[in-house]
Amino acid sequence: MPRVLTQSDVADFRERLCDAATRLFDSKGRDGFTMRELASEIGVSAMTPYRYFKDKDDILAAVRARAFTRWAEKLEAAFAGATNSRDKSEAVFRAYIDFAFGEPAAYRLMFDLSQPDESAYPDLVAATTRARATMTDYVRALIRDGILEGDPELIGRVFWASLHGAVVLRLAGKLDAEYDFDRVSAEAFRVLFEGYRRKS
16 A cells, blocks of 8 residues: 655645756756656656656656745845845845856756746746845835936846846856956946936
8 A cells, every 4th residue: 555645745846846957957967868868867766757747748847946946036035134225235136146057957957947837837927036036126216215216127137138148158158357257347337326226
């Protein structure tokens, strides 16, 4: 008689499965491995993953949602831990790159693999929405303190796009010693801050 799984058992197994899937998605891509290989990676029968996930896309959505949630938590903690808007901006920036460079496989999966229809995965939608909000909260603080002016949603996305681009270039090995991540990102933010700085 099979043992009855507790909620904790289910959560623990899903975490193990997502950890293994993150490694396989990162090394082999979405189509580079089978559910059987994933099961073998964690030492369970070929059908066991199907007790927890519908298919690989369902697992990918869970992996991405988990990564976005961890990332959002780090950004929120950084924002809450700083005392003024300038410090909040710097803290969010540091938390962003610490996550991206500390968990490159998770970061790549968050942005480099697309779901056929993200709206079919409510946990993923909620996690990405939460992360996106933190990418505008620090901008709202800068506008509130009279440092920047403009649409905070647009400005937040512009800063995000610039930072993400620099992160991806570094992860892809496309930056060099003379024009490294620190120099490129600092220049991008200098120009953007000047462009959005309050004029009056």
